Amino acid sequence: xxxxxTNPLWLLLVLVFLAMLLVLLLVVTKPILRYVVGKQVSNVVxxxxxxxxxxxxxxxxxxxxxxxxxxxxxxxxxxQSGQVIxxxxxxxxxxxxxxxxxxxxxQMTRLSLPQSTQVDMQVTLGPxxxxxxxxxxxxxxxxxxxxxxxxxxxxxxxxxASKSLQTATCSGEGxxxxxxxxxxxxxxxxxxRWAWGARNHGQISSADMLEVQMGQGADTGAAKVEAAxxxxxxxxxxxxxPGQPAISFPAPPGIQNSGDWPNFMKDLRQKANGIPIALKxxxxxxxxxxxxxxxxxxxxxxxxxxxxxxxxxxxxxxxxDFGLPSLNALVRTERFLRSRGVRDRISLIVTGGYFTPxxxxxxxxxxxxxxxxxxxxxxxxxHGQLGKVIPWEPPxxxxxxxxxxxxxxxxxxxxxxxxxxxxxxxxxMEEGMRALGKASLKELSPDDxxxxxxxxxxxxxxxxxx
Numbered sequence: 001x002x003x004x005x006t007n008p009l010w011l012l013l014v015l016v017f018l019a020m021l022l023v024l025l026l027v028v029t030k031p032i033l034r035y036v037v038g039k040q041v042s043n044v045v046x047x048x049x050x051x052x053x054x055x056x057x058x059x060x061x062x063x064x065x066x067x068x069x070x071x072x073x074x075x076x077x078x079x080q081s082g083q084v085i086x087x088x089x090x091x092x093x094x095x096x097x098x099x100x101x102x103x104x105x106x107q108m109t110r111l112s113l114p115q116s117t118q119v120d121m122q123v124t125l126g127p128x129x130x131x132x133x134x135x136x137x138x139x140x141x142x143x144x145x146x147x148x149x150x151x152x153x154x155x156x157x158x159x160x161a162s163k164s165l166q167t168a169t170c171s172g173e174g175x176x177x178x179x180x181x182x183x184x185x186x187x188x189x190x191x192x193r194w195a196w197g198a199r200n201h202g203q204i205s206s207a208d209m210l211e212v213q214m215g216q217g218a219d220t221g222a223a224k225v226e227a228a229x230x231x232x233x234x235x236x237x238x239x240x241x242p243g244q245p246a247i248s249f250p251a252p253p254g255i256q257n258s259g260d261w262p263n264f265m266k267d268l269r270q271k272a273n274g275i276p277i278a279l280k281x282x283x284x285x286x287x288x289x290x291x292x293x294x295x296x297x298x299x300x301x302x303x304x305x306x307x308x309x310x311x312x313x314x315x316x317x318x319x320x321d322f323g324l325p326s327l328n329a330l331v332r333t334e335r336f337l338r339s340r341g342v343r344d345r346i347s348l349i350v351t352g353g354y355f356t357p358x359x360x361x362x363x364x365x366x367x368x369x370x371x372x373x374x375x376x377x378x379x380x381x382x383h384g385q386l387g388k389v390i391p392w393e394p395p396x397x398x399x400x401x402x403x404x405x406x407x408x409x410x411x412x413x414x415x416x417x418x419x420x421x422x423x424x425x426x427x428x429m430e431e432g433m434r435a436l437g438k439a440s441l442k443e444l445s446p447d448d449x450x451x452x453x454x455x456x457x458x459x460x461x462x463x464x465x466x
Contacts, residue, residue: 126276136166147234217309308353
């Protein structure tokens with residue numbers, strides 16, 4: 001039998017009765033609950049303060065002083081599998097960086113610019129190439145591979161966002177995804193270190209810049225992706241058979257030793273048909289040696305990835321113990337290119353651990369032409385959609401290729417979130433420019449900065465605050 005209450009007065013009386021019943025229940029049970037909870041807490045505290053160390057749960061406290069929760073987690077993963085472990089989101093290390101650099105706007109000798117002043121944020125990459133890449137803002141969406149890392153939905157959303165932002169998106173090292181190219185405006189195609197990495201004529205002709213990938217912030221050398229993580233359309237587009245793992249090479253196809261580079265570049269230059277060719281490197285203590293080879297080979301741009309740069313499923317040792325911090329990498333690269341007299345010919349793109357508008361603007365002041373962002377747009381993709389997976393799964397299951405939840409990602413909503421995030425960052429950078437009294441990125445220089453400590457001053461050449 002169904003009872004329907006239509007009289008508002010009766011409904012109010014019922015609600016009041018239920019409320020009184022709830023209060024009465026709490027009053028009756030509260031002493032019981034207090035006793036039970038108090039007894040259990042007392043027992044726990046007594047055990048924690050009386051059990052000997054070897055049987056005490058809190059033995060983890062002194063251990064935690066020596067090793068981190070991350071160390072404990074990864075020890076467990078190694079003990080479980082006996083295999084190489086890979087992290088999905090890049091290195092956890094923090095290096096000294098841009099936080100000890102501050103902008104120094106003059107206030108009496110040079111006034112700031114009015115809020116209505118239009119700031120020229122346009123960037124030309126590969127200026128000496130026949131068809132240089134021109135983007136509307138100095139922020140680009142970095143290489144994140146389809147299949148090896150991201151889903152088709154995530155790559156399409158990033159490409160769609162890049163077109164709205166009038167900037168470029170990079171294919172990453174994964175198989176060529178036609179839908180990504182269709183969604184993007186300006187498109188950077190990586191010539192990567194995998195069997196499919198040479199790319200065919202149609203793929204190369206669709207690009208606005210090529211990027212020869214030799215390494216990145218958290219990875220260089222050979223790597224392997226198991227077939228189970230790569231199965232499906234990505235495996236088909238990669239030209240792999242079902243069950244066949246993807247194994248990378250030390251260099252792009254066609255490079256067996258260092259003597260192969262001249263012919264490789266000659267052939268690639270013909271295929272490029274005038275668009276710029278960039279070289280992407282993991283910054284290391286040999287960065288000048290690598291850059292010298294890049295200059296001699298005629299690259300139009302270099303992409304320098306600092307040690308903070310992530311790489312999906314790269315090993316802990318490469319993330320923790322290889323590379324140079326991004327700030328050092330930028331300064332050493334810029335100084336070398338200037339010393340060789342090619343700074344006006346070779347564009348400098350930096351990446352690896354850039355998260356804020358201030359960090360990006362400081363990098364530009366120190367000589368970068370553009371900044372690649374990966375983590376920022378990656379996290380932006382899932383904004384407003386986390387409820388689809390948490391608390392049972394991490395947010396990244398919405399964007400990774402090997403996740404069953406990837407189809408839950410709303411491409412339009414994700415693209416809008418990425419656009420909003422990067423638009424906000426650029427607007428803040430423009431505000432910073434106006435505060436400095438400058439209306440163009442070309443006016444920025446290290447003189448607009450001051451260092452808060454001797455180390456940062458020595459690294460960058462920026463004057464100290466004291």
